[in-house]
Amino acid sequence: TRPVYFDCDTGIDDALALVYLMASPEISLAGIGTVSGNIDAAQAAVNTLDLLAMGGRDDVAVAVGAMNPLARPFTGGVPHIHGRNGVGNVELPHTEKQPENESAADMLVRLAHEHEGELVVIAIGPLTNLALALQQDPSIAGKVHEVVIMGGAALVPGNLSAVGEANIWNDPEAAQIVMQAPWQVVLVPLDVTLENYFEEDDRLALAASDSELNRALADILDLYFDFYVAEYGRKLCALHDPLAAAIAVGQITATRAPNVPVVVDDTQGPGRGQTICDLRGQRTGPKDVEGAHVRVVLDTDQPLGPVLLARLLDYQP
Ligand code: BDR
Ligand code: CA
Numbered sequence: 001t002r003p004v005y006f007d008c009d010t011g012i013d014d015a016l017a018l019v020y021l022m023a024s025p026e027i028s029l030a031g032i033g034t035v036s037g038n039i040d041a042a043q044a045a046v047n048t049l050d051l052l053a054m055g056g057r058d059d060v061a062v063a064v065g066a067m068n069p070l071a072r073p074f075t076g077g078v079p080h081i082h083g084r085n086g087v088g089n090v091e092l093p094h095t096e097k098q099p100e101n102e103s104a105a106d107m108l109v110r111l112a113h114e115h116e117g118e119l120v121v122i123a124i125g126p127l128t129n130l131a132l133a134l135q136q137d138p139s140i141a142g143k144v145h146e147v148v149i150m151g152g153a154a155l156v157p158g159n160l161s162a163v164g165e166a167n168i169w170n171d172p173e174a175a176q177i178v179m180q181a182p183w184q185v186v187l188v189p190l191d192v193t194l195e196n197y198f199e200e201d202d203r204l205a206l207a208a209s210d211s212e213l214n215r216a217l218a219d220i221l222d223l224y225f226d227f228y229v230a231e232y233g234r235k236l237c238a239l240h241d242p243l244a245a246a247i248a249v250g251q252i253t254a255t256r257a258p259n260v261p262v263v264v265d266d267t268q269g270p271g272r273g274q275t276i277c278d279l280r281g282q283r284t285g286p287k288d289v290e291g292a293h294v295r296v297v298l299d300t301d302q303p304l305g306p307v308l309l310a311r312l313l314d315y316q317p
Contacts, residue, residue: 003027007032011241013241021249022315024251033064035125036069036074047085049095054092055213055317066104066128083220106136109133113140123178125170151275152168155279163270175273185295186297189275253301257297259295260279264276
């Protein structure tokens with residue numbers, strides 16, 4: 001089983017990704033760091049610890065990460081999408097367990113050394129902690145096996161601005177550092193995440209589960225479904241973060257994912273937060289560009305919805 005450092009801003013789809021990873025025997029959760037995005041990093045840690053405890057996994061260490069993006073203060077999250085508490089305004093049973101004393105960036109640096117060549121980083125929030133870890137110890141780029149990121153928009157519009165996807169737009173300076181570092185990144189952008197969803201039937205299946213954790217996920221999803229009515233015209237939600245997790249685990253395979261140069265716009269202009277992916281010359285099939293090390297996922301082998309639901313329903317905490 002591959003050791004995973006998981007970086008999240010829990011968050012409704014983050015919660016789904018977390019429980020999916022808890023239920024995945026292919027990987028082991030070596031540590032979790034939180035970051036401000038959907039909610040601030042401290043509340044994200046509370047949500048993460050509560051979900052871990054509900055799943056019987058309070059052995060997993062959680063470190064609070066960056067409260068603010070690199071270049072400006074955190075502006076307070078998105079309560080209309082993820083709820084005031086990040087988990088759809090649902091009150092989860094609270095655990096006594098506290099976060100670690102180390103920061104998320106320290107945890108990542110430590111795990112990269114402890115599991116040299118093995119560690120998979122899965123990042124599904126703003127990339128602040130990853131950038132801080134690289135600044136602290138650039139050698140980790142050569143020690144991490146691969147970095148799977150939910151973020152960006154390659155050939156489709158953004159979701160927080162015309163061109164900016166939320167995780168990148170919330171800290172473009174950090175994202176630029178992470179994309180330029182010499183490690184292998186797998187970027188899972190809106191192009192594919194918006195094509196994978198849970199429908200109301202999936203939510204009802206979770207609600208009918210005999211696991212308290214699945215029933216909590218069903219409750220949490222309700223608010224998220226409301227938000228997506230505007231995008232899709234019916235009650236469902238996109239599976240952004242779970243798709244990155246499932247690609248990292250290997251249950252979903254990226255079928256079109258060339259390694260290409262990716263630059264993040266960290267200027268103050270209208271392009272701020274854009275992931276500029278150089279996809280020229282790809283018309284006749286995916287071609288890796290020499291020296292490039294960001295694989296941009298543009299297609300996957302199968303829909304995630306049924307795979308995710310089956311794994312959640314099978315999970316016996
Ligand atoms: C991303 O932004 C967050 O709101 C979600 O949790 C996901 O990581 C989608 O743009
Ligand atoms: Ca997220």
